[in-house]
Amino acid sequence: MEVFEEFLSRIDHPDHRERMEEVLGWIMNKFPTLTPVIKWNQPMFTDHDTYIIGFSVAKQHIAVAPEQAGINRFSEEIEQAGYDHTKELVRIKWKNEVDYSLLEKMIEFNIMDKADCETFWRK
Template sequence: MEVFDEFLAQIDNPKHRNRTEEVLAWVTNKFPNLTPKIAWNQPMFTDHGTYIIGFSVSKQHLAVAPERAGIIHFSDEIVQAGYDHSKMLVRFPWDSPVDFSLLEKMIEYNILDKADCSTFWRK
């Protein structure tokens, strides 16, 4: 988790910082084979050099970015969980609990779907 220390220190709101740290620690513990890193000033996790999931913060939410394929695959579940989403990210509001089961499914999907991917992003 030390790789994320500088990023976390830049989050002014303590509740947002704690939530972000909780989510990043959960991913780190749940998926120890993923590589945590900072790229484009955002925390993310990769597997064999390919992007799996990334995060960013805003005033209203923690954004989770499973790539477009992940959004398409889970769009119904994202809506059922009560989350708003765009083409590239899911918005986890700060004042709502994190649906870790949905997050786990998105990460597992990308790990399996990108198992043979040799590029950072899907083509």
């Protein structure tokens, strides 16, 4: 979690900081082979130097960014979980629970789908 300390310290609301730390910690425990990094001042996880998932925070929500392919693949499940989304990110309102099974599916999808990817982002 050390790599995310500075990012987390900038989250003013203690409950929001705790929630974000919980999500990042869950990913680190569930997917120990992923590399936690900060890029563009945002926490993200990579696999063989390719992007898997990233996060940002806003006043009303956590933004989860599994790339457009992840949004397209899971759009129905995202909506069923009660989250709204754009073509690039999912918004989880601070008051909502995190659907960890959906998060796990999105991460697993990106790991498998990008297994042979040689670039940071999909082309």
